[in-house]
Amino acid sequence: MKEEQIILAGNLMKYFSRKVPFIKQPIRDYIKNERFKIRAKYNYYVNHLKVEDRVILYEAYHGKSFTCNPLAIFIEFEKRTDFDQFLHIIVVNEKDSFVDALPKRKNIKFVAVDNDLYLRYLATAKYLINNTSFPYYFIKREGQVYVNTWHGTPLKTLGRDIKQAGMTDHMNIQRNLLQTDILVSPNQFTYEKLLSSHDIYEIYPGRVADIGYPRVDRTLAAPNKDLLSQLGVTKGTKVILFAPTWRGTVGNEADMSEQLLQDVLQLKRELGSDYTVLLKSHYFTFKYFEENQKQDLCVPNGMDTNLLLSVVDILITDYSSIFFDFLPTGRSVIFYGDDIEQYSHERGFYLPIDQLPGPLTQQLEEVIVHIKSIDLEQEKYNEKYKEYQEQFCYNDDGQAASRLLSILLDKEQKHLIKTETNKEKIIMYCGAFYNNGITMSALTLLNAIDYDKYEVVVIENPKGSEEKWVNIKRANPNVHFIYRPGVLGRTVLDSYKHQWILNRGVSGQIVEKVLPAHLYYNEFRRLVGDVKFDHAINFGGYNDFWSLLFAFSQIKNKSIYLHNDMMEEFNKKIKGKFKHKKNLKVIFSIYKYYDRIISVAESTHETNMKNLEQLVPDSHKKMTYVNNLVDSNRVKTLMNQYDYIEVNGNNYLVTDQLAESVKLTIQGVIAPEEVDVNFVTVGRLSPEKGHEKLIHAFWALYQYDQHIKLYIVGEGPLKESLQSLIKKLKMNDRIILVGQLSNPFALINQCDCFVLSSNYEGQGLVLLETLIIGKPIIATDVTGVRSVLKEGYGELVENSQEALAEKLIQFVERYRQKCLPERSTFHDEQYNQEALNQFYGKVLGKSL
Structure with missing residues (x-):
């Protein structure tokens, strides 16, 4: 066989080996996965x-x-x-x-x-x-x-x-x-x-x-004599219904059920033949009774509770809503819960538990006493009973079902109430809320929006690490959060189409014919229902799934954010693997379905326009920039929140504290000292941040002046390789990998100079935060950074190891001589107002 034929055969085998899983997977899922x-x-x-x-x-x-x-x-x-x-x-x-x-x-x-x-x-x-x-x-x-x-x-x-x-x-x-x-x-x-x-x-x-x-309506109907007979109620006896809330867990029903069994037996024993005691149990409790041949003590599980209430004289319950249904009868309710404090702590109540329309007790013996003096109890709680009836039972006249059918089938409108506001509605995807600049920018924007004019909904996946939930809790309380349960609902054919799009993006006539736009529209509606949004903002900008949903949501005004030089992100490799290439291939191909393509700085916009304009029809109209806002109040507050601790004669800056019931865990780093010139940088340990270049430049500085330190704040995939480099250069006591900090501003405030060595940036939010703190800045003259510092707020340096080292040496010389150059004053309030005006004007289309 000729060499060319061997190569061709090999290529064909590789091609089909890739295609076979593509073809087999949806069919396999349909056959073997019942939920699919x-x-x-x-x-x-x-x-x-x-x-x-x-x-x-x-x-x-x-x-x-x-x-x-x-x-x-x-x-x-x-x-x-x-x-x-x-x-x-x-x-x-x-x-x-x-x-x-x-x-x-x-x-x-x-x-x-x-x-x-x-x-x-x-x-x-x-x-x-x-x-x-x-x-x-x-x-x-x-x-x-x-x-x-x-x-x-x-x-x-x-x-x-x-x-x-x-x-x-x-x-x-x-x-x-x-x-x-x-x-x-x-x-x-x-x-x-x-x-x-x-x-x-x-x-x-x-x-x-x-x-x-x-x-x-069923409770208010005339008592059903056949029902009394069916329940085995002896004529002339009072009917007591015991209807507690089920508080077990699936698979562990016996704990609660055994207690219920003993309670029912005690009630029957001590009340005697004048009373018929019935237990209305939860589905799982009934199963337990059935398995133990005690189902005769329970009301049949299929029996309608409200029909049952029509023949009940006294209701015993704990925290169940059943008592609200019973109130229109005017008959007595006794509240019995032996775990009130625990239940209040774990679940909580909407109404004061000590002001219910009937006696409340934690002892079954007291329940029995109340039953035997029920007329006195009813008189005692008469006023509270009437209050509850007026607040909760004002509709109960036996005609509710008739009213509903008139609304449903006869188009009656008079009883319908609208709770939805008339504000414009914005839906946002913010990018998973991990500890990064996108999250900080999103939270700051969410805190600045005018909630007198807008309802803002953030849609999110329901899974994530603790840092995600901490960040979400920081969001403005006016924001509505919607979470995505389940998975993408699709047919087998839809599965092929969806996977095709994820593999190839949406480009070319053939692919556009395959495009399952209905699939993404249906999924969007599955999550948000009938809410009509005026604006969709894909603030994250990196997730292909959410980008597809927003692109085909049929919302009239759709924007997607570009938080970086996206072509550099497309080509970025970490440990030999492309980080974003697969998802950005899809996202690039659907920019054309968005109305606005928003970069986060002017220079970032210029770079993205140059690299991506061929993907966006009318790019000069659609592509623009909106500066990120900066949370200046948070920075100003946290920059002065720090503690020191002395251990073995060394002074440490406390970076984190975790107080548990029996122990306190404290983390810290060796504190910046006055004898040193202390540099700090903050950013993900990822190739675009240029940490390796910075470490080499700092090593060059060390040859000139040994009284220096560099604090590197952040986590990321390059942590191990950076640690190895620091060890190789024997700089462990001079270059400190601090890790992720919830408050990096205190450390920045304690240092003498902030350094940003990035190869490219979207905007460099940390630069704005450092300007608020008032520290000198040295940064590489790259996309994103240039926009922030070009007005003289900091020193821009050529993006090379040599130029960076030279600038660091120059800074140390000037710092020692106390002759640092003057910097322009950064007016954070003015900056934020201008950025917010850009957002309203360019993203929401509001003239200001």
């Missing part, structure tokens, strides 16, 4: 089937039972003459005796969550009714009407208000609410707490129906 198959089927139906106007789907508690508000709405609908004109889809995973008792009609179908019929009807039913949330993959289509009823007035905190909840635990409920057209609420208190605790009150795009709960 579910998502693929659902999205196929979304893409190919039309919405059916006469189909209504009801779901409660993720299909665990058909109860609560969805059941009450169904029962009320059944009274209407147009009931038979609709196909009614009831979601219930396991049929029980209660479901079996529902009418047998051809226009009623039962489906289970995630099965094929469920996916089909979830994608095509015009009306969707739920009391919690649909799965992660759900996206409300145009033409569908989503009614969310929630499932109770909250005594316990919800969403982000839960004291020990993770920051993203509420994200799928939040996402569902943003897709909701009608939020049914029993009272003003409930919808305000529900929407605000999920961080969407001012941006909720649907309408609130403050009409009362349909399920309470």
Whole structure:
């Protein structure tokens, strides 16, 4: 075989070896990954089937039972003459005796969550009714009407208000609410707490129906004698319902359940035959009782709670919202919680727990005493009871379900409330909130925006290290955070198209025909629902996924930020591997779908324009620059916050402190000394920062003057190689790798000169921060840096090791002689106002 043929054969083998995984992976996922198959089927139906106007789907508690508000709405609908004109889809995973008792009609179908019929009807039913949330993959289509009823007035905190909840635990409920057209609420208190605790009150795009709960209609109905018989209630006895909140964990239900069992047995034993004690248990607790052959002590799990309340004389509960549903009956409530302090600490309450409309006790024996003197207890709490009825039960007249159907089917509008403000809406992706200049710039911008005029939403991934959550907590409290649950919902064909785009970008006619724009638009709507944004700002600028979503979001004004010389970033290698090439290939190819391409400094804009203008139609109109703002107040505060500690005769500057319950961990570095000329630099330990060049230049300075130190602040992939270089040059006691600091400004303030040795920069935010501190600056004359220092704020030097060394030596000479050159004064307030005006004018299109 000829050499050329061997080479060709080898190249073909490499080509096909790359293509085989591309071809096989989506098919393998569909066959072997059940969740992928579910998502693929659902999205196929979304893409190919039309919405059916006469189909209504009801779901409660993720299909665990058909109860609560969805059941009450169904029962009320059944009274209407147009009931038979609709196909009614009831979601219930396991049929029980209660479901079996529902009418047998051809226009009623039962489906289970995630099965094929469920996916089909979830994608095509015009009306969707739920009391919690649909799965992660759900996206409300145009033409569908989503009614969310929630499932109770909250005594316990919800969403982000839960004291020990993770920051993203509420994200799928939040996402569902943003897709909701009608939020049914029993009272003003409930919808305000529900929407605000999920961080969407001012941006909720649907309408609130403050009409009362349909399920309470069932409680107010005449007592059902057959129900009493079914529950085994002896005529003439008082019915006590014990309905505690479930506080176990999935897989560990026995702890709570065993205690409940003992409590019920004690109540039955000490109250005697004058009372019938019923336990309304959680789904998981019922399972435990069932496994231990004690299910006869529980109300059947499929029985509707509100129908049950209609025959109850006394309710015992703890922190459950069930008591709000019971209040309209006027009958007595006793609150029993043996872990009130713990529950308050871990979860928290919206209402004063000591001012409830009934006695509160932590002892079961006291509950029994209260029951035996219930008439006196009711009189004692009469005033508080009426207050609660007036605040929480003003809609409860037995007609809530009828009112909802009039809104839903007859287009009645008078009960609908809007919580959304009329402010312009901005959605931003800020770049993952890691400790870097992009995050600091984003936080400063978020703190400067006029929230009297704008609602700002930041969208983020739900995973990340602790530094991410620390930074997010620093964001302005007016900012709404939306998190992305689940993964990209796509068919097998969509998977091929998406991977093609990630591999090749969007360039050329063939690729543009393959482009799954609908996929990215649907994913965007899956996350933000019906919120109509005026502006989309891809502030991060490096993530290909979020760049695609924003590019095809159909928002009219879309901007993407360029935080650096992007061609240099494209070609940047770290340890022999391209850092950004794959994702920037995609991002470069979709700049054309954005309205503004924003560099963060004038010189950075000039460089990016030169390198990238061929990728952007009308580049001279679209490409511009907006200077980053600097958080001058933070810098001025932190620059003077420092401590020293002496150990073994050495003075250390404390850089971090961690106080735990039994120990204190302190980190620090050898403090700058007056005998030395102390230099400092701050930046990621990455090739573009030029640290190796700086270390060599500093070594050259050391040959001239040994009384010097260099502090290098930052972390990054080059840490080990820089440590090796410092060791090789025997400069360990002169060049100090400090690591990442939460407050680098104190160290900058203690040093004599700031040095920036970058090969290129976006802007060099740390330069602005150093100007506020008032320290001399030496920096390489490169893109980004030039824009900051060109007005005489610092000294620019040619970007070479030799020139940098010469400038360092010159600085030391002048410093020793106390004849440093004068610098221009940096006016941070004026700078920030000009930068903010640029943002309003160029990004938001507001004339100032």
